[in-house]
Amino acid sequence: MFLFEKCFDLDELARRNLHVHTRFSSCAKPEMTLEAIVREAERAGLTDIALVDHSNVEADGSSTPVPAHNEILKAQRAALDTPVRILIGSELSALGLGRYSETPENMRAMEYRLFAQNHYHLSCWEQPEDRSPAGYARHMIAVLTELFRTDFCDCVAHPLAPVKLRIENAGRVLDEISDAALGDLLAAGEAAxxxxxxxxxAICGWPDFARRYFNLGREIGVHFHMAPDAHRLAAVDTAPALAEYRKILL
Ligand SMILES: [Zn+2]
Ligand SMILES: [Zn+2]
Structure with missing residues (x-):
């Protein structure tokens, strides 16, 4: 579901940071308490933030209890006096074709459902049979296409980026995705x-692809969200990311 108006103005988009991890994500710094995040968002002049702690199923079947953490965050939010709008959701896992880390009930209860589909470095993630760059490109597109047949996904996290992909020539994954295939995928997400x-x-790591992705997305008319992926307080402010985006995307 779209939560914000369509916008291609980077300055306007940068008034929201829609990818923030709290200390409930093991990868985030202990300083990432809700109160500290909100005070930093106020200082940076943000209008909205989205809290998206990880929801990963591990090989032994255990998972991070995001719904329980979110109840704690909701109680903390209720006690805070702030003009910043706080969405409480999760960075959910599309672990494979039609395989998701949370139950439909848990996903429906979330205010913002961000989906990662490329955490291939985790043991719980499905790997494609063909582990070549072209195989990974096809797998990512197939998993997202399947996800777009549901109404769960509010946003795609670091789309298609070969994050920590442990194969030779991982950067070539993005060269295997044609403009036509990328355009079809962007349009499918928008329709969903x-x-x-x-x-x-993703933008700083793969700038050529990022430029192609942003320009195709603008042509097609998709919704973009600003996502510095904050794991520490200094990354709550979107200004440093915005300066990089201007250089790379425009
Ligand atoms: Zn991620
Ligand atoms: Zn993240």
């Missing part, structure tokens, strides 16, 4: 009510 991240790690 899903936005697409402008994710700082």
């Amino acid at each position: 009510g899903s936005a697409w991240e402008l994710h700082s790690g």
Whole structure:
């Protein structure tokens, strides 16, 4: 579901940070308490933030109890006096074709459902049979296409970026995705009510692809969300990411 108006103005998009991890994500710094995040968002002049702690199923079947953490965050939010709008959701896992880390009930209870489909470095993630760059490109597109047949996805996290992919020539994954295939995927996400991240790690890591993705997305008319993927307080402010985005995307 779209939560914000369609917008291609980077300054306007940067008034929201829609990818923030709290200390409930093991990868985030202990300083990431809700109160500290909100005070930093106020200082940076943000209008909205989205809290998206990880929901990963591990090989032994255990999972991070995001719904329980979210109840704690909701109680903390109720006690805070702030003009910043706080969405409480999760960075959910599309672990494979039609395989998701949370139950439909848990997903429906979330205010913002961000989906990662490329955490291939985790043991719980499905790997494609063909582990070549072209095989990974086809797998990512297939998993997202399947996800867009549901109404769960509010936004795609770091789309298609070969994050920590442990194969030779991982960067070539993105060369295997044609403009036509990328355009079809962006349009499918838009038709499913899903936005697409402008994710700082993905943009700075793969700038040529990022430029292609942003320009095709503008042509097609998709929704973009600003996503510095904050794991520490300094990344709550979107200004440093915005400066990079201007250089790379425009
Ligand atoms: Zn991620
Ligand atoms: Zn994240």
